[in-house]
Amino acid sequence: MNLKELAAHLGLSQTTVSRALNGYPEVSEATRLRVSHAAEQHNYRPNTRAKGLATGRTMAVGHVIPTSTRHEMVNPIFGDFISGAGETYARHGFDMVLSMVEDGHQPRVYRELKAKGTVDGLIVQGPGVSDPRIGLLRDLDIPFVVHGRASEETREYAWLDVNNTSAFASATALLLDLGHRRIAFLNGLEAMDFARRRRAGFEMALAQRGLGPNPRHMRSAEMTEGYGYASAREMLLGADPPTAFLVSSLITALGVRRAVEEFGMTLGRDVSLITHDDDLSYLRNAGEVPYFTATRSSVREAGMLCAQMLLDLIHAPREALPTRLLEAPLVLGRSTGPCPT
Amino acid sequence: MNLKELAAHLGLSQTTVSRALNGYPEVSEATRLRVSHAAEQHNYRPNTRAKGLATGRTMAVGHVIPTSTRHEMVNPIFGDFISGAGETYARHGFDMVLSMVEDGHQPRVYRELKAKGTVDGLIVQGPGVSDPRIGLLRDLDIPFVVHGRASEETREYAWLDVNNTSAFASATALLLDLGHRRIAFLNGLEAMDFARRRRAGFEMALAQRGLGPNPRHMRSAEMTEGYGYASAREMLLGADPPTAFLVSSLITALGVRRAVEEFGMTLGRDVSLITHDDDLSYLRNAGEVPYFTATRSSVREAGMLCAQMLLDLIHAPREALPTRLLEAPLVLGRSTGPCPT
């Protein structure tokens, strides 16, 4: 059933039917009712493409997901973030189109998305310290919101980020307060902006007490379980083993726990651990007293907020681009305790 | 830059330019070269919506992701599956549109997708034992492929599934061979078809040795880490504690491991465990000798295969709907050993 048929069926013009359905004032309440009733009954939905063509709006936003062929790693964050964003889009009648793109081809894909006119706006995920995508999208003149920031980007852009620096600084401070001095730091890939900031927070907190990091106890890699396991194992076997771990991801923390327990030690007693917790739906670190002490920030909520920012931007493009910094509070769990003497 | 402009710029008609770019034979090689060169240079891309309107093809496929508001759980499978599928779509120039939909509203969304003409085909995820979506989509007459099966569905449909029954039967057989008799089974939600089949495999293997399951040692729930932890803890504290666990998800297995080690026991020695392993990119159970003994099947690959099936179906609708059953081989890890006496 399309507009023409529906109009014919009602003995009205397409114009009137269209207006009635889109809430224009120049149509009598009586016919509006009649029309919307018939539309309902015939399950009429305007064709998206036609509507888009006519209005210039696509009612769709794009997410470009980088896939590194090297390790075929999908960011575990991905699912929850998308789910949060998607919910918001759905509520506003927007579609979400996803493109999986190999790392190097991102610019091409962005250009195509613009040229083909598939979307009204974009979300940029996982920005690096310096990220060419941001400049490109500004030049393409298409609304976009960045989840995270790119420290070295000088031009303005809309973003939403977690205060990684302060979160990791307070986590570090807590460990120091507990008497830990040999703190290992298992970071994410430091080409990623968030990882760089976390490191800054860690080092800042140490510096405040006149301490410096031990390079042997600092790692940076993709945040898998195996990475946590292998690193912890190695460090615990080495000289001056760390008494505490600061970890960038709950998944990696699970690996650390595995190593720790394999050595017959107990987390929170023999070794302390603080991790960042993205509050992933399938990996809850919950309970009145959660298992891991953690800096927590829901990535699902971040998705919802990013989506909302983007929709606002699409509806009312403005000069001052919105930005938002979320705090990641420290929640106390059972994985931290005083440094054993 | 649009067709009209490009045509004007070349001093040709839109017709000719369109033909040249789409590889129609009735255009001289000389002008075809001239056209494609100019298109390249001006970075021309045909507008998707316009093209779609004209051809009736959208070059997009939809994934409808159920989100249960009850627990806001996103299936951890999701990311890898999407990533596999998305890669295939990208290679064929298809877009992927995602809809996050609350459990109850699925039929409405499918209807809308059809009526609005947003997609050429659909993937159905996580089918239940009896799933109304399948009948609906058949009635709507839109190409679709189901990831998994719906046992109680009698009509034909295209699907790709893992042989869950045989996988869990052989896992159970292995545990029995190792001497285990008290085997706990932590299954997924048994409204899901895959869970029902796994259970069937488990019970079948037991029955073959004249054994029956112990209801106290069988659980069914959403496959979180906490579920594994709590269940294992409870069972290990109870009477006749299990000596082995058969688990439906690696994440849940991690929870079981936590409980086991909390009791000072060692996996593979004091307690055995076999889990299903979806080979998730961020949770690899790899190595020459993987940590967990597991039935393994890459869900990322499943995504790629489903996508390919769907594209084939879109390009050449056929009467005989394709189906495909993947085996999930048992890989031996360090989490299994003979039953302690």
Added chain:
DNA sequence: CCCGAATTTGAAAGCGCTTTGGGCTTGGGT
């Protein structure tokens, strides 16, 4: 040289919708 076939190109219709610019009725004011 001329003619019909083959080769190339174009004009225009149409995909399903929105929206501009009128047109036709009413009804109230004078």
Added chain:
DNA sequence: ACCCAAGCCCAAAGCGCTTTCAAATTCGGG
């Protein structure tokens, strides 16, 4: 009784593309 504004409604153009049908050009053979 007449006029004008308000209230409703419609025909048609246009969004950017494909595709049908027809026209223009080229070319080989008689």
